[in-house]
């Protein structure tokens with residue numbers, strides 16, 4: 001037996017489930033990139049908002065290429081389990097906000113029609129850093145942003161909305177990019193300028209791209225997780241379940257083009273400026289995560305909780321967060337960065353998550369600029385000491401690019417491998433003319449630290 005609308009009534013009593021009439025909800029959100037993260041985060045908040053009485057925010061999920069998630073979720077009428085796991089045990093909740101999943105490569109017209117539908121008010125995105133199709137300078141790479149990118153589908157739907165006299169949309173980036181809302185707005189404008197110049201003004205006047213800070217650790221679901229969750233569901237199989245930590249945070253810039261769910265009623269924070277939260281999250285949480293990934297793999301670890309239990313790596317993560325990243329962040333009133341670092345180390349130590357270091361090591365070229373290079377640039381600008389922890393992590397990344405941990409999963413893998421194998425890897429990768437240009441140019445003392453770690 002498989003989880004689905006019919007099976008809800010037979011679930012064990014301790015499993016929480018939707019208490020609203022799912023069939024009666026209009027689709028208000030189209031979400032592009034419906035992976036495990038969206039299901040454990042935004043769709044989970046939206047489900048909670050509907051449990052609290054909000055209405056008509058059902059979600060149509062879109063996968064751009066792979067039919068995998070649609071095959072998992074559609075036979076379950078969009079239902080799936082969120083398993084919150086910690087040392088204390090596991091809590092299961094069935095989330096009901098997702099109505100259906102479309103596969104853009106198989107049914108492009110249905111995707112455009114969903115975004116153009118009058119009830120849709122929000123198009124949200126978790127397409128990962130590489131899904132924004134940026135070139136090395138951060139502008140739009142038009143060759144990458146071809147017809148199977150979100151740019152194409154959103155643009156086609158916006159044309160229909162404008163021509164039908166419908167409202168514009170809120171485009172909500174839920175990816176780990178610095179200044180994600182403003183970046184999305186600028187990239188969308190570049191795309192429109194090239195492909196639909198007549199739509200540029202309408203887009204500016206009728207759409208909004210608020211910034212967000214999104215946070216929840218969501219490891220890839222394994223067969224073992226699925227087996228354990230099936231047990232908790234009284235034997236029902238759930239192909240779409242996700243495993244996550246109890247912690248969750250969502251800070252959203254309160255600047256929508258139209259209505260939105262009352263996410264603030266279920267724990268999200270709606271603020272005027274997300275920058276302090278987003279910068280702290282990217283430079284501290286994600287910065288430490290990537291450092292633990294490359295240095296942890298080099299030390300022979302598999303999971304984050306193992307790496308952070310290694311005293312040398314724990315000290316490295318702590319130093320990166322407290323001494324290198326935190327001093328570069330202008331904290332918001334009441335934001336305590338030292339307490340944040342302590343909480344992060346506790347979250348990383350969660351023994352029940354089995355978060356693989358190799359999962360975090362993916363796509364380094366897309367992650368390292370906002371996680372490490374911005375800290376290095378800010379420290380250099382104020383004449384700070386060398387950032388030993390980040391520089392050590394860069395050394396471990398170069399070793400990773402040279403194949404120390406097997407294959408390299410990164411959209412720029414080939415050019416990165418060439419740069420890492422060259423006689424001057426630091427020069428080929430960083431500084432003016434490097435593959436990851438930034439405001440930081442390595443000094444001789446930096447290179448000594450990097451080289452020692454390689």
Ligand code: CS2
Nearest residue numbers: 214215216217286289359360
């Ligand atoms: C991780 C993030 O895979 C990665 O690169 O650093 O996915 C991290 O777990 C999330 O951003 C936590 O909110």
